[in-house]
Amino acid sequence: MATPAPIIAPSILAADFARLGEEARAVEAAGADWLHIDVMDGHFVPNITIGPDVAKALRPLVKIPFDVHLMIAPVDPYLEAFRAAGADYISVHPEAGPHLNRTLKRIRELGAKAGVVFNPSTDPSVIQWMMDEVDLILVMSINPGFGGQTFMHSQLKKIERLRAMIDETGRDIPLEVDGGVTPETARLCVAAGATALVAGTAVFRGGAERYAANIAALRG
Numbered sequence: 001m002a003t004p005a006p007i008i009a010p011s012i013l014a015a016d017f018a019r020l021g022e023e024a025r026a027v028e029a030a031g032a033d034w035l036h037i038d039v040m041d042g043h044f045v046p047n048i049t050i051g052p053d054v055a056k057a058l059r060p061l062v063k064i065p066f067d068v069h070l071m072i073a074p075v076d077p078y079l080e081a082f083r084a085a086g087a088d089y090i091s092v093h094p095e096a097g098p099h100l101n102r103t104l105k106r107i108r109e110l111g112a113k114a115g116v117v118f119n120p121s122t123d124p125s126v127i128q129w130m131m132d133e134v135d136l137i138l139v140m141s142i143n144p145g146f147g148g149q150t151f152m153h154s155q156l157k158k159i160e161r162l163r164a165m166i167d168e169t170g171r172d173i174p175l176e177v178d179g180g181v182t183p184e185t186a187r188l189c190v191a192a193g194a195t196a197l198v199a200g201t202a203v204f205r206g207g208a209e210r211y212a213a214n215i216a217a218l219r220g
Contacts, residue, residue, distance in 0.1 A: 005219045006186070007174060007196035009034035009067045010211075012058075013049060014200030020054070024062050027203060030211035034067040034089070036178070036198045039082070041072035044096055045145035052078070052085040059086030067136075067198075069117060069178070071144050072096065076103055083110040091115030091138050094126045104133040115176075119144065120152055124161050131169045137162055139194070142179030151180030156192045163193025183217040190220065 010032045015023035024035055037055055042048040055066060065088035072078060075096040082090055090112045094100045100116070107114040115136030116127055120143060127134055139159055142149035159177065166173045177189045178198035186197050203214045 003190060004195070006190055006194060007033040007176075008203070008215050008218055009036040009176070009196060009198045010203040010215070011036040011038055011178070011198050011200035013038045014204040016204075021058060021061050023204070023208075024058050026208040027211055027215070028062045028064050030208075031215045032064060032203070032211075034065045034196070035062060036067045036069065037087075039068060039070050039072055040145060044073040044093070045071045047145045052081040055082060055087065056085035065089060067091070067176075069115075069138065069198075070096070071117075076106065079103070079106055079110060083107070083112050087112055089113045089115050089136050091117050091136055093117045093119065094122060095119070100126070101130050101133060104130070108133075108135075117144075118158065118162075120155060124158060124165060128165070131165065131171075131173075134173060136174050136176060136196075137166065138176040138178055138198075140179050141177055141181070141185070141189075144179075149180055151182070151185040153188075156188060159189060159192040159194055166193075181218065183220070186218045187220055 010027040040047045040049040067089045068087040069091045073096040075092045090107045104114040113135035117138040141152050141155040174196045175194050176196035177194045181197050181199040182202050
């Protein structure tokens with residue numbers, strides 16, 4: 001049986017920030033499944049990007065789900081704002097708050113899907129006893145904080161491990177990979193069990209006329 005094509009979630013971190021609305025529309029028209037929004041606070045990770053007001057401004061412009069990755073600490077005080085801004089998926093790092101289970105429950109209470117993000121050094125066992133609370137798993141194949149980094153092949157084994165954990169639940173939990181995703185590394189991720197791919201540079205390079213071809217190349 002053929003492997004289903006992965007979900008493609010272009011990261012607006014690599015878009016032209018002066019034309020963010022146009023860029024969001026362009027990747028949706030080019031076939032993107034989700035829009036990935038990287039939120040960084042200059043504290044949890046060494047960069048500062050955008051806040052909920054930018055997500056709110058983009059929300060009316062596209063219909064695809066907003067996949068919001070919160071690289072901020074503490075994360076709990078900002079869940080409501082990002083949900084109100086239109087986040088469909090809200091993903092958090094276990095290290096960004098004292099009680100991951102409570103955070104995930106709160107995201108679901110707000111009506112969003114709850115995601116857990118694994119830094120390269122974070123062990124899959126973090127969610128072993130709470131898989132029923134997880135709606136999305138995101139594996140970072142780089143150290144979070146900046147785009148354009150090189151894919152860490154060491155994370156393929158983690159993807160395989162998390163794939164097995166998901167399969168044991170019998171639930172359809174997307175397994176997403178973010179960092180250094182190219183057409184070449186995308187194939188490795190899918191072979192390891194990933195079902196969703198975040199890509200910034202690999203989607204946005206070449207301008208809007210290239211977006212559809214770039215997305216198709218990632219899908220394989």
